[in-house]
Amino acid sequence: MGQEEDLELYRSRLLESLNSRSSRFPQGVSDPIQVYVNERRVGELEGAGIGAMLQVQCVEHIDTVQLRTEEGVLLGGLAAPEHGFRTDRLRISTDAIELCVHNRAQGGTLSALFIPAPSFWGRAWKSIAEIGDRLVAHRPDTAPAYGMRMVAFTQVLLAIAVVGLVADRVPTWMPPERMPSPVVQTASLPASPPTETARLEQQLTEVARIQAKIGEALASQQNGIVQLHQAMAKLSSNQESMASGVVTVKEEVKEELEKRLEAIGRDADRATRHIASKGRVEQEQLEATIHTLTADNDRLSKEVAGLEEHNQTLKAKLQTTVVSTSKAVDPGPERLLKMADSIQATQQAPFLFWVTFSEGTSQESIDQWVNGMKGHKGVLNEGWQEVRIVPPPVPPDRFLEQIRGDKIIKAARINQ
Amino acid sequence: MPVTRMQSTGSKSQTMSDRTATVSRLEEVVSTPDEFDQVVLQALPILLDRATASTKRFLRETGQWNDDIEHEKFALRWGSEYLERFLICGRTEVPCRPLFLFDSLVAKQHSKPEPFCYHPDLLRPLGRFLDGLAARAVISRDALIALFHHAYGWGPGEVIAVTGLNGVESQRIYKNFRRWRESGWQRTMDEMGLTKTELAELGNQQQRHRQRFNSEAERLIRVAQAHYRKSEPDHYPCLSRSQWGEMFTQGYGCDYRIWHLALCLDCMQTAWGLGSSGSNVGEKPRLELQVRP
Numbered sequence: 001m002g003q004e005e006d007l008e009l010y011r012s013r014l015l016e017s018l019n020s021r022s023s024r025f026p027q028g029v030s031d032p033i034q035v036y037v038n039e040r041r042v043g044e045l046e047g048a049g050i051g052a053m054l055q056v057q058c059v060e061h062i063d064t065v066q067l068r069t070e071e072g073v074l075l076g077g078l079a080a081p082e083h084g085f086r087t088d089r090l091r092i093s094t095d096a097i098e099l100c101v102h103n104r105a106q107g108g109t110l111s112a113l114f115i116p117a118p119s120f121w122g123r124a125w126k127s128i129a130e131i132g133d134r135l136v137a138h139r140p141d142t143a144p145a146y147g148m149r150m151v152a153f154t155q156v157l158l159a160i161a162v163v164g165l166v167a168d169r170v171p172t173w174m175p176p177e178r179m180p181s182p183v184v185q186t187a188s189l190p191a192s193p194p195t196e197t198a199r200l201e202q203q204l205t206e207v208a209r210i211q212a213k214i215g216e217a218l219a220s221q222q223n224g225i226v227q228l229h230q231a232m233a234k235l236s237s238n239q240e241s242m243a244s245g246v247v248t249v250k251e252e253v254k255e256e257l258e259k260r261l262e263a264i265g266r267d268a269d270r271a272t273r274h275i276a277s278k279g280r281v282e283q284e285q286l287e288a289t290i291h292t293l294t295a296d297n298d299r300l301s302k303e304v305a306g307l308e309e310h311n312q313t314l315k316a317k318l319q320t321t322v323v324s325t326s327k328a329v330d331p332g333p334e335r336l337l338k339m340a341d342s343i344q345a346t347q348q349a350p351f352l353f354w355v356t357f358s359e360g361t362s363q364e365s366i367d368q369w370v371n372g373m374k375g376h377k378g379v380l381n382e383g384w385q386e387v388r389i390v391p392p393p394v395p396p397d398r399f400l401e402q403i404r405g406d407k408i409i410k411a412a413r414i415n416q
Numbered sequence: 417m418p419v420t421r422m423q424s425t426g427s428k429s430q431t432m433s434d435r436t437a438t439v440s441r442l443e444e445v446v447s448t449p450d451e452f453d454q455v456v457l458q459a460l461p462i463l464l465d466r467a468t469a470s471t472k473r474f475l476r477e478t479g480q481w482n483d484d485i486e487h488e489k490f491a492l493r494w495g496s497e498y499l500e501r502f503l504i505c506g507r508t509e510v511p512c513r514p515l516f517l518f519d520s521l522v523a524k525q526h527s528k529p530e531p532f533c534y535h536p537d538l539l540r541p542l543g544r545f546l547d548g549l550a551a552r553a554v555i556s557r558d559a560l561i562a563l564f565h566h567a568y569g570w571g572p573g574e575v576i577a578v579t580g581l582n583g584v585e586s587q588r589i590y591k592n593f594r595r596w597r598e599s600g601w602q603r604t605m606d607e608m609g610l611t612k613t614e615l616a617e618l619g620n621q622q623q624r625h626r627q628r629f630n631s632e633a634e635r636l637i638r639v640a641q642a643h644y645r646k647s648e649p650d651h652y653p654c655l656s657r658s659q660w661g662e663m664f665t666q667g668y669g670c671d672y673r674i675w676h677l678a679l680c681l682d683c684m685q686t687a688w689g690l691g692s693s694g695s696n697v698g699e700k701p702r703l704e705l706q707v708r709p
């Protein structure tokens with residue numbers, strides 16, 4: 001019968017297309033990349049855009065993330081762990097996309113960041129100020145009125161912080177001394193004599209360099225933690241039939257891990273405070289800290305490997321271990337981000353307010369005004385500009401009164 | 417070489433012991449993404465058959481199976497769909513045992529409320545054609561835009577006018593059309609297992625019994641659209657005319673308009689004339705199925 005042949009032909013055609021997947025990869029990406037979470041489309045990443053980033057917060061847990069071209073070609077993706085983090089870097093010719101998923105009890109978050117080929121970077125840092133607008137422009141359409149279950153959003157400050165951290169974690173194609181520093185680019189310097197400015201700039205560069213190192217160290221800690229999450233998840237998954245007879249997990253291993261994670265946390269905190277409080281930092285001391293962190297991480301990884309080996313015996317009790325360890329682990333990336341924030345603003349929680357400008361105010365003077373407050377522009381919504389600054393020394397109402405006095409300000413308010 | 421083995425098309429030429437060896441390799445732990453790729457790419461036929469068998473079992477257990485080539489094709493299609501996702505996502509799950517990971521991925525798919533769009537009428541050529549278009553539209557913007565063409569016979573200019581797009585978005589529409597004509601359509605037909613004969617037959621039916629053909633197509637496309645709309649961003653729901661109107665006049669919801677209108681015949685009627693086609697508000701659009709891109 002022709003039917004059987006027909007079926008066999010269909011099967012081999014499907015196999016062929018699965019097998020040739022990789023050769024269908026585009027040479028570079030110029031069109032937006034479609035981002036799917038749990039097989040539902042959540043937005044897109046501007047392929048050719050500099051520092052394009054998509055942040056998605058889901059009410060549900062994130063199971064899978066997929067990236068596709070407009071043709072539908074599956075470029076990459078990841079399967080998220082039930083709890084905790086997973087990051088993956090996907091290369092598309094010379095560009096790359098960094099994915100980071102975090103699942104928590106209350107849902108999941110995804111950030112996807114497009115990292116263009118090195119040649120783009122020169123331009124990238126010059127236009128970092130524009131990123132805000134661009135991100136706003138690329139924000140996926142959301143219609144809050146219609147009871148959505150998934151909210152996609154982008155945040156300028158966060159984006160800049162992440163761009164900075166990611167850039168610092170990509171040392172392969174750029175020697176560190178040439179690495180553009182996000183701090184220098186985004187922090188605004190007060191008007192001061194040229195020499196003073198130069199000195200400040202130098203200091204900031206130094207801080208940025210150290211920040212890069214800490215970022216790296218923390219990232220590798222993060223890696224260790226991710227591995228740990230993975231190992232735990234693997235072990236507890238039902239991939240193999242349960243060995244009969246309950247075997248006890250060695251409590252001391254668990255405790256040791258928790259202790260170490262706590263220590264990592266303390267060290268990171270210390271480092272952060274250190275940077276935040278002083279403009280200039282004693283490098284040796286920090287480097288020593290970083291060395292300890294790295295060594296710790298190595299030991300951690302070895303222990304994780306050891307755990308892997310003994311997975312048969314450890315399985316029974318790991319479910320509980322997963323829960324408690326993840327709890328200990330959780331604040332990791334938040335801390336990373338906070339650190340970036342604190343370096344930029346020497347303050348942890350930015351103060352947020354909205355303003356409109358008087359008619360005919362030029363973009364330049366708006367930027368000047370924002371810079372004058374050492375602020376960052378957020379989204380622009382129906383004429384209202386979001387601004388983030390270091391919390392002012394006066395109460396919010398007083399502060400608003402003060403800025404309403406500024407010539408270029410038409411109106412100001414706290415809530416959107 | 418896995419490739420040669422595959423090109424000699426599969427199970428028959430592959431000896432039993434070969435197969436056993438590959439399977440047991442799949443049961444072992446792989447610890448790096450590269451190792452994952454290597455092991456899995458050598459085992460594509462085995463994995464495809466495994467996912468297909470599992471899909472068949474699922475269909476049987478849920479009373480959706482019939483012993484015919486249409487159902488076989490349906491199971492194969494979804495088997496290969498799962499396998500593609502596994503190739504991409506599995507490598508981020510190392511260390512793992514690929515075979516078990518794959519089984520759990522397939523099981524997870526089948527534990528979803530409606531893992532795929534099953535309807536006996538969608539298994540026949542016309543249904544398969546429409547199911548294929550809508551399924552593809554979910555994962556490919558080219559296919560999504562092409563839906564406007566296949567449903568109403570519109571070209572890029574009309575799509576832009578009807579959905580009320582601006583300059584930048586318009587350029588993308590032309591690109592979408594071009595790529596769909598060049599390769600997207602053919603690839604979709606191949607992936608749905610629609611043969612040249614079947615496509616020619618569809619063309620014949622369309623010419624000889626236009627009205628019957630279109631009303632049957634409308635019935636089936638509604639089934640498919642209702643299913644695939646669930647993968648729209650944020651679950652875009654249907655809107656009233658005034659809600660659509662607000663969106664058009666205020667210029668937001670570009671994606672909403674494109675996605676939902678492509679996948680909803682009713683809303684297309686509701687929102688008709690709100691785009692810049694406002695001036696030539698003729699009759700409301702009716703389904704006028706196009707087989708060719």
Ligand SMILES: [Zn+2]
Pocket residue numbers: 083084085103104326327329330
């Ligand atoms: Zn967690």
Ligand SMILES: [Zn+2]
Pocket residue numbers: 653654655676680682683684
């Ligand atoms: Zn609708």
